[in-house]
Structure formats: C-alpha cells, structure tokens
Amino acid sequence: MIREFGSEDILFLLLATRWTILLTLASALIGGTIALVVAVLRIVPLRPANWLAIGYINLVQGTPVLGQLFIFFFGFSVFGWSVGAWTAAVTAFSIYASAYLAEIWRGGLQSVPKTQWESSAALGLTYLQRLRYIIVPQAVRINIPPTVGFIVQLIKNTSLASVIGFVELSRAGQMLNNATFAPMSIYLTVAAIYFVICYSLSNVSQRLERRIHVAR
Amino acid sequence: MNYDFRFSSLLAYRDELVEGVLLTLQLSAATIVIGLVIGVVVAAMRTGAPGPFKAIATVYVETIRNTPLLVQLFIIFFGLPSLGLRFTANEAALLGLSVNLGAYSAEIIRAGIESVRKSQIEAGHALGMNGYQVFRYVILFQALKSIYPALTSQFILLMLMSSIVSTIGANELFHQASFIDSRTFRSFEVYSAITLIYLCLTLVFRSVFLGIYWSVFVRRPAR
Amino acid sequence: MSLVNLEAVHKRFGEFEVLSNINLSVSEGEIVAIIGRSGSGKSTLLRCINGLEPVQQGRITVDGTEVTAANADLNNLRQRVGMVFQSYNLFPHLSVERNVTLALKVVRKTPYAEARDIAHEVITKVGLADKFGAYPDELSGGQQQRVAIARSLAMGPKVMLFDEITSALDPELVGEVLRVLEALAADGMTMLLVTHEMKFAKTVGNRTVFMHEGRIHEEGDSRETLEHPRTPELTGFLDAVLH
Ligand SMILES: Nc1ncnc2c1ncn2[C@@H]1O[C@H](COP(=O)(O)OP(=O)(O)OP(=O)(O)O)[C@@H](O)[C@H]1O
Numbered sequence: 001m002i003r004e005f006g007s008e009d010i011l012f013l014l015l016a017t018r019w020t021i022l023l024t025l026a027s028a029l030i031g032g033t034i035a036l037v038v039a040v041l042r043i044v045p046l047r048p049a050n051w052l053a054i055g056y057i058n059l060v061q062g063t064p065v066l067g068q069l070f071i072f073f074f075g076f077s078v079f080g081w082s083v084g085a086w087t088a089a090v091t092a093f094s095i096y097a098s099a100y101l102a103e104i105w106r107g108g109l110q111s112v113p114k115t116q117w118e119s120s121a122a123l124g125l126t127y128l129q130r131l132r133y134i135i136v137p138q139a140v141r142i143n144i145p146p147t148v149g150f151i152v153q154l155i156k157n158t159s160l161a162s163v164i165g166f167v168e169l170s171r172a173g174q175m176l177n178n179a180t181f182a183p184m185s186i187y188l189t190v191a192a193i194y195f196v197i198c199y200s201l202s203n204v205s206q207r208l209e210r211r212i213h214v215a216r
Numbered sequence: 217m218n219y220d221f222r223f224s225s226l227l228a229y230r231d232e233l234v235e236g237v238l239l240t241l242q243l244s245a246a247t248i249v250i251g252l253v254i255g256v257v258v259a260a261m262r263t264g265a266p267g268p269f270k271a272i273a274t275v276y277v278e279t280i281r282n283t284p285l286l287v288q289l290f291i292i293f294f295g296l297p298s299l300g301l302r303f304t305a306n307e308a309a310l311l312g313l314s315v316n317l318g319a320y321s322a323e324i325i326r327a328g329i330e331s332v333r334k335s336q337i338e339a340g341h342a343l344g345m346n347g348y349q350v351f352r353y354v355i356l357f358q359a360l361k362s363i364y365p366a367l368t369s370q371f372i373l374l375m376l377m378s379s380i381v382s383t384i385g386a387n388e389l390f391h392q393a394s395f396i397d398s399r400t401f402r403s404f405e406v407y408s409a410i411t412l413i414y415l416c417l418t419l420v421f422r423s424v425f426l427g428i429y430w431s432v433f434v435r436r437p438a439r
Numbered sequence: 440m441s442l443v444n445l446e447a448v449h450k451r452f453g454e455f456e457v458l459s460n461i462n463l464s465v466s467e468g469e470i471v472a473i474i475g476r477s478g479s480g481k482s483t484l485l486r487c488i489n490g491l492e493p494v495q496q497g498r499i500t501v502d503g504t505e506v507t508a509a510n511a512d513l514n515n516l517r518q519r520v521g522m523v524f525q526s527y528n529l530f531p532h533l534s535v536e537r538n539v540t541l542a543l544k545v546v547r548k549t550p551y552a553e554a555r556d557i558a559h560e561v562i563t564k565v566g567l568a569d570k571f572g573a574y575p576d577e578l579s580g581g582q583q584q585r586v587a588i589a590r591s592l593a594m595g596p597k598v599m600l601f602d603e604i605t606s607a608l609d610p611e612l613v614g615e616v617l618r619v620l621e622a623l624a625a626d627g628m629t630m631l632l633v634t635h636e637m638k639f640a641k642t643v644g645n646r647t648v649f650m651h652e653g654r655i656h657e658e659g660d661s662r663e664t665l666e667h668p669r670t671p672e673l674t675g676f677l678d679a680v681l682h
C-alpha cells in the first residue's frame with residue numbers, strides 16, 4: 001500500500017530523532033567516562049600504561065565503526081547474553097567515542113605547560129592531585145570545542161545503528177521509504193534534520209574555539 | 217562460555233576476502249583521487265574566488281560535513297533516480313564517497329593555504345614571480361607539508377568509512393562479509409575477521425603515508 | 440636622469456591617508472636613507488615603489504617603467520627592483536642555493552648551470568660561500584638576511600629597497616649585514632633603505648629623507664640633515680633614537 005509523504009511522516013521522523021539524540025548522549029557519557037581513564041593512562045609516567053592506552057586507541061581508530069557495531073551485535077550472544085540493538089549500539093558507540101575522546105583530551109592535557117606540573121609539584125601536591133586540581137581544570141577549556149566537534153561526528157555515525165535494526169532517524173527514514181516510496185523527499189528531510197542539529201553544534205564549537213583563542 | 221569459535225570455516229572464503237580487499241583498495245584510491253581534485257577546486261573557490269563561487273563552495277562543504285554519509289548515499293542511490301539520475305550501487309558509492317571526501321579535504325587544504333604566511337607570498341612577488349609561480353613554487357610545498365598529516369588521516373578515515381557503502385549493496389570488503397555470513401552463519405567470526413582486516417589495511421595505509429612523508433618532506437642531511 | 444621618481448603620490452588604507460603628496464627623485468648610484476617614527480609610512484613608501492601596494496593618486500616611475508600605470512607589467516618591473524624585508528622571508532623549504540636560483544629559473548628561465556654560477560657569485564659576495572647547501576633554519580638571523588640580499592642581487596636589480604633589514608637581528612649580527620650593504624654601496628648600487636641605524640645613514644647614505652605622518656617632512660644631504668636638523672620633529676626624533 002503506497003501513500004503520500006505527509007506532515008505526519010515528518011512528525012514520525014522527529015520522534016525518531018529522539019533516539020538519535022539519546023543514543024548519542026548515552027554513548028558520549030559512557031564513552032567519555034572510559035575516555036577519561038584512557039587519557040590519563042596515556043599520559044601517566046608509566047610505560048606499560050601508555051602502551052595499553054595507545055594500543056586501545058589505535059585498535060578502535062583503525063577499524064570501521066560498522067565493524068565494531070556488528071562485533072558487539074553478534075558478540076553478546078557469543079557469551080550467551082541476548083541483548084537488543086539498543087545495548088549493542090550503545091556499547092559500540094561508547095567504545096568508539098572513548099578512543100576518539102581520549103585522544104582529543106590527551107592533546108588538551110599535554111598542552112598545559114610543563115611549568116604548571118613543576119610548580120604544583122613544588123607545592124607538594126601528589127601526581128593525582130596535580131592532575132585533579134591544576135592540570136585538568138586548565139585542559140578543560142581547551143578541550144571543549146574539539147569535544148563538541150566530535151559529538152557532531154558521533155551524531156552522524158549513530159545513523160549506522162540503523163543497519164543492526166535500531167530505529168533512530170535514518171532507520172525511520174528507511175521505514176517510511178518502504179511505506180511511501182518517496183525517497184527523495186524522505187531522505188532530504190532526514191538530512192535536513194541531521195543538518196540542523198549538527199550545524200548548530202558545529203557553530204557552537206567554532207564560536208567557543210574563537211573565544212578561547214581571543215582569551216589567550 | 218560454551219560458544220564454539222570456528223574461524224577456520226572462513227578459510228574457504230579466502231578468495232572472496234582477497235577480492236574484497238582489492239575492491240576496497242580500488243574504491244579508496246579512486247575516491248582519494250577524485251576527492252582531492254574536488255577538494256583543491258573547492259578550497260580555491262573558498263579562498264580566492266568571487267562571492268557567488270565562495271558561497272556555493274561554503275554551502276557544499278557545510279552541507280556535506282553536517283550530514284551522515286549514510287544519508288548522502290541514500291539520497292544518491294535511492295533519491296536521485298526519481299529525478300531521472302540512475303546509478304549502479306558501485307557508481308553511487310564512488311560518487312558519494314568522493315563528494316564526502318571532497319568537502320573534508322577542501323577544509324584541510326584551505327587551512328593549509330591559509331597557514332602559509334602572507335610575507336612568503338610577498339617575497340615571491342618581490343622577486344618578479346606571477347601568481348601561478350608563487351603558488352607553484354612557494355605556497356604549494358609548504359602548504360602540502362603542513363596539511364599532510366591531517367589529509368592522510370582523512371584518507372584512512374575514508375577507507376574505513378567506505379565500509380558504509382555496503383549498505384547500498386556496493387561491492388567492497390564489508391559487502392563480502394555479509395555474503396560469507398549468509399553462507400556460513402558464523403556472524404561473529406566473519407565480522408571480527410573483517411574488522412581485523414580493516415585494521416591491517418589501516419596499518420598498511422599508515423606505513424605507506426609515512427614512507428611518502430619521509431621521502432618527500434623530511435630533509436636529508438646536508439649533501 | 441632619475442631612476443626612481445615619485446610625483447604627488449597619495450596612498451590611503453580606507454579613509455586613512457598613509458602617504459600624502461610624496462615627491463621624491465632618486466638618481467642612479469644614489470643611496471637614500473629613509474627614517475621616521477613607527478607608522479609614519481616608510482614601509483608603505485617602499486612597497487609602493489615595487490607595486491606591492493597600489494596608490495590612489497600620483498605617478499611612480501622606476502627605470503622608465505610607470506609602476507602606477509593600469510597595465511604596468513609588475514612582474515617584469517620587480518625583476519629590476521630588489522626588495523629585502525625585515526623578517527628575511529626566505530623560503531623555508533628550499534636550500535640557500537635554491538632560494539637564490541628559484542626566481543632565476545622560473546621567472547627568468549635561466550639555464551641551470553648559469554643560475555648556479557650566478558648564485559655562487561652572489562652568495563660569495565655576502566660571505567656565505569660555505570652555506571650553499573644549508574637550509575634557512577640552519578642559519579643565524581644575520582646569515583639568513585645576507586641570503587635574502589643575495590637572493591635579490593641574483594636578479595641583477597637596478598635599484599634595491601631595504602626595509603629595516605637589521606631591526607630583527609641581535610646587535611652582534613647587525614654589523615655583518617651592514618658590511619654587505621657597504622660593499623653594495625661601493626659597487627655603485629642604487630639603494631633606498633629604511634633604517635634605524637643613524638650612524639650608517641650618515642656615513643653611507645648620500646641623502647636622508649625624514650618621514651612624518653605620511654609626508655616627507657625634511658630631506659637633504661645625510662650628514663647635514665642628521666647633524667643639523669631644521670625641524671623640531673626631526674630634532675625630537677633624533678633625540679629619541681640616539682638616547
Ligand atoms: N594593510 C594595511 N591596512 C591598513 N593600514 C595599514 C596597512 N599597512 C599599514 N597600515 C598603516 O599605515 C601606516 C603606515 O604603516 P607603515 O608600515 O608604512 O609604517 P612604518 O613607517 O614602516 O612603521 P614601522 O617603523 O613600524 O615599520 C600605519 O599607521 C599602519 O597602521
């Protein structure tokens with residue numbers, strides 16, 4: 001049964017967008033937590049920890065997100081757990097985000113001048129105290145724009161969750177397409193929704209970047 | 217855990233895997249060439265062209281960078297036929313990837329051109345060089361050197377992202393995975409193996425790019 | 440006959456008049472020192488002479504070519520006008536030799552062997568014969584500036600423009616660059632140089648031009664002008680730089 005692409009379909013797409021956003025937020029939060037650990041492991045003065053972090057980052061950044069998604073989708077059942085597309089997607093995108101965020105944040109941490117480490121050490125702060133009270137607060141400012149920039153990448157990549165059947169914006173578009181067969185209007189609408197979200201975030205990121213440059 | 221891993225069943229599909237690797241390499245190489253040409257033209261439009269061209273270039277770059285490749289592919293492969301533009305899956309894949317890479321590389325190239333200091337351009341002009349000569353002999357090499365790391369990372373990302381074209385049925389490495397999966401039903405093994413092959417490709421790409429960097433951009437000790 | 444001639448030149452950046460009514464005539468072999476406060480328009484004056492900046496009003500001719508003409512062949516003109524900048528501006532990706540031979544090869548289409556001979560000659564002239572294969576970042580500031588001079592000299596210019604070429608240098612490196620300029624002066628090179636080295640302006644310059652707020656405020660024989668300034672502005676300026 002083929003029908004026209006209408007306003008209720010746009011509503012359908014907008015409702016599905018919630019899942020795109022939710023998937024992005026969940027992955028960013030979980031991924032961010034892992035990334036914090038990986039970034040610190042990457043910079044602590046302990047070779048094996050550094051190697052571990054480097055290996056992890058290279059492994060994730062060296063493989064396609066689509067592959068990661070399928071591995072988790074089928075991988076859970078290998079362990080006898082049956083999970084849905086949501087869990088598989090959140091897991092895969094958290095891992096994906098953690099590697100990229102770790103690499104971004106490492107850059108920020110290392111951009112804090114050495115003298116800050118030295119002068120806080122001279123005050124008797126332990127390594128973790130120096131990190132916690134002196135280095136991280138300074139790195140946060142620098143890290144915000146590229147982190148927002150990465151969230152844009154993440155949003156776009158969550159469209160891949162559609163291939164394991166998770167219904168977010170892209171998948172909703174495909175479903176509508178099967179019902180209405182108006183591919184051009186549907187996919188242009190889908191693209192427009194992504195564009196509005198991503199472009200606004202990109203702009204925020206650029207504006208923050210500029211403000212930080214001016215402040216320095 | 218009592219899952220019985222059977223990676224060995226994949227060995228029967230060596231030929232398919234090798235073919236997939238070759239297809240992905242071909243697709244990546246073709247995309248890099250076309251994408252770079254687009255990137256250079258669009259970067260030139262954004263830095264040096266009059267208003268309307270600049271606006272077109274900006275709209276192109278922002279649109280592509282702020283929408284998912286998957287949706288771009290859907291528009292090309294499923295949407296354009298309704299306007300009478302029909303592509304095979306492979307053509308749509310090459311087109312989509314090139315248009316995508318073009319936008320990202322345009323931004324990188326633009327940053328590279330802008331990174332060459334204005335005083336360098338003036339020094340060239342002061343010696344009597346025309347605009348083309350200044351670009352060719354003064355700007356180009358310096359700009360290329362400064363963008364090389366970002367550009368080659370983008371190429372690797374492109375190679376990994378080319379897996380996405382399997383969703384429209386284009387032929388490349390990831391597409392072979394679904395084929396083997398449908399024959400063996402060993403999904404986990406198939407996708408793990410494929411993902412590892414991509415990791416190897418990444419390492420190969422990186423070594424090649426590093427090799428090129430060393431031979432082109434790193435200065436030999438004085439002759 | 441004058442080699443460089445400026446008639447009633449006006450130059451504006453937007454509303455702001457950087458050069459107003461400049462008249463200046465430099466004959467062959469003459470050495471003109473241009474002095475003045477920061478922002479008085481000295482660099483702009485030099486940049487107008489080789490067409491790096493367009494002017495809004497007036498006429499500039501150099502070696503018979505009208506720089507200000509709408510259809511002026513600036514690339515051709517610039518081969519006859521050497522310019523050296525405060526910040527050297529060597530091409531960082533090219534060796535000393537290739538910095539010097541680049542314009543010969545691509546602009547002048549000089550055969551390689553000949554270009555190399557010319558490069559040898561000018562690099563030796565600035566005292567860097569042993570640095571032929573070095574790269575800019577392997578040289579001191581003074582050495583880089585001498586290469587920049589050699590790079591301009593290689594084109595066989597009729598006149599050379601120097602814009603505060605010793606200002607970015609450590610004091611102990613200034614001498615080696617000034618000695619190169621003295622050698623050029625002895626060869627009879629026509630030069631316009633913006634400088635803060637008053638002693639050099641006095642001993643080497645034939646004429647000194649004092650710029651003030653975009654105008655030529657005072658000019659004359661170097662020794663005379665610098666020892667007996669006629670205007671309070673120049674007196675004030677000299678007091679400020681000499682103490
Ligand atoms: N591209 C430009 N756009 C706008 N204003 C400019 C530009 N270049 C120079 N100016 C202005 O023109 C005036 C003269 O500049 P110029 O560089 O010629 O001064 P100068 O005498 O060489 O000074 P200094 O000793 O600092 O080098 C200055 O007020 C400067 O701010």
Ligand SMILES: [Mg+2]
Nearest residue numbers: 481482483603
């Ligand atoms: Mg100046």
